[in-house]
Amino acid sequence: MQDVMFPNDPVEAREQMLRDNCDQIEPRSFTRSFNQDEVNDRRAELESVSIQVAELEDELAQVRADIKGRIKPLLERRGKILDELKARGEWVTADTYKIVDVDEGRTAYYSADGYKIEERAMTPEERQRNIIQAARFLRTGTDD
CATH class of the missing domain: 1.20.5 (Single alpha-helices involved in coiled-coils or other helix-helix interfaces)
Known part of the structure; x- marks a missing residue:
């Protein structure tokens, strides 16, 4: 088979000549x-x-x-x-208030709102009484 059919005829006339001489016309996709x-x-x-x-x-x-x-x-x-x-809750840094309960041997930290944040056992340093703890210990409830 030839690469170009009817190479000697003008390009415009080739389609009609192919139509006249083909066996069948089929629609196909190809790269022009x-x-x-x-x-x-x-x-x-x-x-x-x-x-x-x-x-x-x-x-x-x-x-x-x-x-x-x-x-x-x-x-x-x-x-x-x-x-x-x-x-x-949210993580904040604020003043906390440490309360040492010598009778129970516990230390607690409270927020400014009065809520307990943490509670733990007393440390040896906390077992030694300071002035505030001594005043609290000496209260009997009758001298307030």
Whole structure:
């Protein structure tokens, strides 16, 4: 079989000659080769499309960076809130009030709200009485 049918006839007349001489006409998909003008047109179109894509990608990167900058503090805050909800409270640094109960041998720490934060056994240093503990120990309830 020949690579080109009817090479001596003009391109416009080839289709009619193929129609007249074929056994059957079937629709099929295939790659049609470009001529040089079509190749040049496609290259120019590719250049134009590539420039547009590059501009849009730059714009997308700017928008993405802007949104990422705005969402980052929100994500951090959300994480902190989730941690607080898991712990059922928040971690704070505040003044606490230590109360030593010599009779029970226990030491407790209280928040400013009056809630016990921690309780533990007394340390040897806490077993030695100070003035406040001595005054508390000497109270009988009748001399207040």
